[in-house]
Amino acid sequence: MEKLSNPQKTIEIIKKYNFNFQKKFGQNFLVDAHVLNKIIAGANVTKDDMVLEIGPGIGTMTQYLAEAAREVVAVEIDRNLLPILEETLSDYDNVTVINADILKLDIQKIADEHNGGRPIKVVANLPYYITTPIIMGLFESHVPIDNLTVMVQKEVAKRMEVGPGTKDYGALSLAVQYYAMPYIVANVPCNCFMPRPNVDSAVIRLTRHKEPPVTVKDEKLMFAMIRAAFNQRRKTLVNAISNSAELNIGKEALQEGLNTLGLSLTVRGEALTLEQFAALSDILSEIY
Ligand code: SAM
Helix, strand or coil: CCCCCHHHHHHHHHHHHHCCHHHHCCEEEEEEEHHHHHHHCCCCCCCCCCCEEEECCCCCCHHHHHHHHHHHEEECCCCCHHHHHHHHHHCCEEEEEEEEHHHHHHHHHHHHHCCCCCCCEECCCHHHHHHHHHHHHHHHCCCCCEEEEEEHHHHHHHHHCCCCCCCCCCCCHHHHHHHHHEEEEEEEEEHHEECCCCEEEEEEEECCCCCCCCCCHHHHHHHHHHHHHHHCCCCHHHHHHHHHHCCCCHHHHHHHHHHHCCCCCCCHHCCCCHHHHHHHHHHHHCCC
8 A cells, every 4th residue: 555654645544534633642643754764764674673663653654664674563552543554554464563552561572472582673653751761661671672763852862862061961861871872863843743743853763782881880879879960950969969868978978989080079960971970879889
């Protein structure tokens, strides 16, 4: 069947099935072939790959993924989309659609059953409020992942990608970069979707590190320090961390740690690299 990636074909299918867009499911469908080609190329999908697509919608991106990958498993929460997906994906025998909430699904089991436990690729265009928890949940779990290519708000993509000393640098940058190497694949203006969302988006590829770029004795402590540092980002690191209710680290210990690392006692968290947070956390874990 003809590809869905244009406004006319999308309207035709939506009308045929009398489909109502649901805001709570973040249903904004891509209608731009150029962007779809960029996403597929950016996700580095090959015929060896099993791709987990989260939120296929009417199957627009699924059609592209099915042509590029060995196999696609597409997880869609809205059961009203199932008859549509049946039609739009009828030409492809390598796609399995699962009607489920991705937040409640055992993704490890999917990787085992469809890819023999080897690393999978994940492509997702989801409601923005669940995208970050899903990304972090996947990284923190032991699900084997090669890369994740996700649509996020443009600002969020920037926050994931940047390093120290910029206004967008924060806890999300450090959390993402601890697990993965970010790369912005495409900027996606709101007119590439139907209906149009209120914000511009970007597609970011997060390639999972084989080994974390830093070794740290107590990962939980490091991330608690990072959260504290950016919760009060205008404060000095010493004040932000010593004020934190989540931690019990005194000013003197922090000052000693900064001295050992040759950092200024008035430095702010936004100036520290991941390596420096790891080193400071290692020093403090001795006394914490
Ligand atoms: N991939 C399609 C595209 O690019 O045109 C649709 C993207 S649309 C932004 C998001 C899709 O995710 C919708 O089809 C929505 O129903 C689905 N979705 C929302 N929450 C979900 C969840 N928790 N689990 C699975 N799918 C979900």
